Amino acid sequence: MTVKAKILVVENQPGIAMMITFLLTWAGCEVQTAWNAERGMKLAQTREFDLIILDMDMPGGFEVCSSLRENPFSQTPIVFVSARFCEDDVQRSRDLGVVDFIQKPFEASDFVPRILSLVRESAMA
Numbered sequence: 001m002t003v004k005a006k007i008l009v010v011e012n013q014p015g016i017a018m019m020i021t022f023l024l025t026w027a028g029c030e031v032q033t034a035w036n037a038e039r040g041m042k043l044a045q046t047r048e049f050d051l052i053i054l055d056m057d058m059p060g061g062f063e064v065c066s067s068l069r070e071n072p073f074s075q076t077p078i079v080f081v082s083a084r085f086c087e088d089d090v091q092r093s094r095d096l097g098v099v100d101f102i103q104k105p106f107e108a109s110d111f112v113p114r115i116l117s118l119v120r121e122s123a124m125a
Helices: 012-026 037-046 061-070 088-097 107-124
Strands: 006-010 030-034 051-055 076-081 100-101
Touching: 006 037, 012 030, 012 107, 030 037, 030 088, 037 051, 037 061, 051 061, 051 107, 061 076, 088 100, 100 107
Parallel strands: 006 030, 006 051, 051 076, 076 100
Antiparallel strands: none
16 A cells, blocks of 8 residues: 655645646645645644645745744755746755745646655655
8 A cells, every 4th residue: 555645735826726736636645735824834834744835936935934944853845836937046945955946837747747756755865
């Protein structure tokens, strides 16, 4: 029996959140969705996830990441998704320990394998 990867999606754009949730559920993952930074933070602090997908552009996106990294027990890998692509943001993401940065819009055929690969890498670490 295979254990499903538990993924938290923190995304304030409903269409994108639903698409990510659908794709990852279809791929066999257990997905929880938070529509804002506050709810995402609460879920991340009260449940265990294998990976967090976080919209960098939503209000509080960087702050959620920073707060999670301040907790010494939080080693959950974080992936930023963003419509904005700027080297400063990518560098800031790396400084916060973000494991990957995915630019919107993305292709589903690339997104799902990339996320599943990150989950596998995290499980082996």
